[in-house]
Amino acid sequence: MKNTIKINTQAGIHKVDKNIYGHFAEHLGRCIYEGIWVGEDSEIPNTRGMRNDVIQALKDMSIPILRWPGGCFADEYHWKDGIGSKENRAHMINTHWGGVVENNHFGTHEFFDLCALLETEPYICGNVGSGTVYEMQQWVEYMTFDGESPMTELRKSNGREKPWELKYFGIGNENWGCGGRMRAEYYADLYRQFSTYVRDYGENSLYRIAAGPRGDNYHWTEVMMREAGHFMDGLALHYYTRLQDHSVVIENPDGNRIYLKKKDAVRGQAVDFEEQEWFGIMKAAYFTEELVEKHAAIMDKYDPDKKVALIVDEWGTWFDVEPGTNPGFLYQQNTMRDAVSAGISFNIFNNHCDRVRMANIAQTINVLQAVILTEGDKMILTPTYHIFEMFKVHMDAILQPIELTSSTYNFEGEEVPQLSVSASKDAAGKLNISICNTDPRNSAQVDCDTGGYAGKQVTGRILTSSSMNAINTFDQPANVKPEAFTNVQLNEQGFSADIPPMSVVVLTLE
Numbered sequence: 001m002k003n004t005i006k007i008n009t010q011a012g013i014h015k016v017d018k019n020i021y022g023h024f025a026e027h028l029g030r031c032i033y034e035g036i037w038v039g040e041d042s043e044i045p046n047t048r049g050m051r052n053d054v055i056q057a058l059k060d061m062s063i064p065i066l067r068w069p070g071g072c073f074a075d076e077y078h079w080k081d082g083i084g085s086k087e088n089r090a091h092m093i094n095t096h097w098g099g100v101v102e103n104n105h106f107g108t109h110e111f112f113d114l115c116a117l118l119e120t121e122p123y124i125c126g127n128v129g130s131g132t133v134y135e136m137q138q139w140v141e142y143m144t145f146d147g148e149s150p151m152t153e154l155r156k157s158n159g160r161e162k163p164w165e166l167k168y169f170g171i172g173n174e175n176w177g178c179g180g181r182m183r184a185e186y187y188a189d190l191y192r193q194f195s196t197y198v199r200d201y202g203e204n205s206l207y208r209i210a211a212g213p214r215g216d217n218y219h220w221t222e223v224m225m226r227e228a229g230h231f232m233d234g235l236a237l238h239y240y241t242r243l244q245d246h247s248v249v250i251e252n253p254d255g256n257r258i259y260l261k262k263k264d265a266v267r268g269q270a271v272d273f274e275e276q277e278w279f280g281i282m283k284a285a286y287f288t289e290e291l292v293e294k295h296a297a298i299m300d301k302y303d304p305d306k307k308v309a310l311i312v313d314e315w316g317t318w319f320d321v322e323p324g325t326n327p328g329f330l331y332q333q334n335t336m337r338d339a340v341s342a343g344i345s346f347n348i349f350n351n352h353c354d355r356v357r358m359a360n361i362a363q364t365i366n367v368l369q370a371v372i373l374t375e376g377d378k379m380i381l382t383p384t385y386h387i388f389e390m391f392k393v394h395m396d397a398i399l400q401p402i403e404l405t406s407s408t409y410n411f412e413g414e415e416v417p418q419l420s421v422s423a424s425k426d427a428a429g430k431l432n433i434s435i436c437n438t439d440p441r442n443s444a445q446v447d448c449d450t451g452g453y454a455g456k457q458v459t460g461r462i463l464t465s466s467s468m469n470a471i472n473t474f475d476q477p478a479n480v481k482p483e484a485f486t487n488v489q490l491n492e493q494g495f496s497a498d499i500p501p502m503s504v505v506v507l508t509l510e
C-alpha cells in the first residue's frame, strides 16, 4: 500500500500546548535523590544542591513543566516535614518505593528553586489520601499568599519573603489505587471538598487538576465529569505502555474497579527483548489513541466547550527493573523501542491537542521511561530524551490536521499502522512534521501533500539504529543519537521521503 500524508495547512486552529512535553519527578528510587538533588556539599558540580549536568540537559530540551512530589508518594507526603533547616526535618519511610528512609532534604523551597533554575513551570500534587483539607489549604497559603498570615510568617522565617507563582495544583493522585482505594463517587465528593479550600490568593489563580482514571476506567471519567466537572480545570489520565496490565482488575456491579497486584504479570525486559515484545509495545502505545478518544467523548458530553483539559500526567513504558537493582526503585534502561513508542504517544497527544493540554513522562530521571540516567557523577541521555528534544519544535505551534494512509506493520497475525504522524506550524511559519516508522524491518516510502504550503527547503533529523535493543550506556553514551536526515525531496505537492525501519524522523519545511 502507498503511504500518503495530506496536511491541511489551511485548517489549523488548535495550539499544541508546550506542556504536552512535560515531566514528572517523584520521590522514588534515584529520581530526586542522586538524579537531581546531590546536596550542596557533593563533589558532583551543583547549584545549591542540584546537579548542573542534569539542569543543563533539561534546559536544552526546553522542559516546560515539572510535576512533583508524586505519584503515590504525594498521598503520603506531609509538606511541613520538608521545610525549615535540613538537620531538623522529619524523616519518614517511603513505603511505596523500596521502604527507604526519606530525609526530606528536598522539599517545597528546593522544588521551587529547581523550577527557577530550569525556567520551568511548577506543578504540585497535594495529599488527599492520607492528608487533610487543612493541611492542603495551609500548603497553598504557604506557597502563594502575600498577606499577613501564620503560613506566610512561617515561609518568611524559612527565608522566602515573597510567595511563589504557582498555577498547576493536583488534588490527589491515583485515588482509585495508591491514593486511597476510593470509589469514583467518594473521590468526586472529596475533590469538591478539598478543591474548595485550595484558594486563589491575590493575583495567583490556580489551575485545579483532579485525579483521573487509570487507563480504560471510563466509569471514573463519567462520574468525575458529572459530579465535579464544574470545579476542575483538568482531569488527569494515567496510562503506562506495557506488555500486560500488572494488576488483576475486578469490576464491581456499580462500575467501580478494584485493582489487585498480579503476581505473575509479564513486564518483560527493558533491553533484552525480541520482536514480539517490540510489537507488543507499539500496539500498547497506539492504544493511547483509543483511550484519549473515549475519555474525551465522555468529557464532551459534560463539557462541550472543552474547558476541562485531559492531562496525561503519567505515561511511558514500564518494564522489569534492571537486573541487580532495587525492585522498588523502578530503574530501567531505554532503547530504540522506547524512542519509537514515545514518538507515537506524542503524535497522538499532538493530534488531540484540542483536549489534551498537558502530558508528563514517568519519569524524568532514573525511573521508568527516563530521559536521563545517572551513575555517580556520570550522566547519559536516553533515546527518549532525543525524542523530546526533536519534538520540541511542536511546542506551542498550531496543529495542522492530517489525513494519513499508512501501510501496516504485521506481526504473527496482528497489525498496527506502520506510520504515526503529526504536523504543526510554528510562529515563524515553519511546517514541522514528525513521522515514526514502527516496523523494525521495512522502510516506508511516503508521499506528502502539504496542501499548498510553499516550502522552499526541507531539512530533517532522524533517530534510528540497526538494532531495536540499542541503548546508550555510560561507556558509550552516543550509540543512539539524532543524525541529519536527507532522504527527502521537495516536489510540486509537498515532498516524498523514504523513512527507514524503526525510526523517528522530524522534518521542517520553510
Ligand code: AHR
Binding pocket: 026, 070, 071, 072, 073, 173, 174, 314, 362, 363, 368
Ligand atoms: O510512576 C510510578 C507510579 O506509577 C506513580 O507513583 C503512581 O502514580 C503510578 O502508579
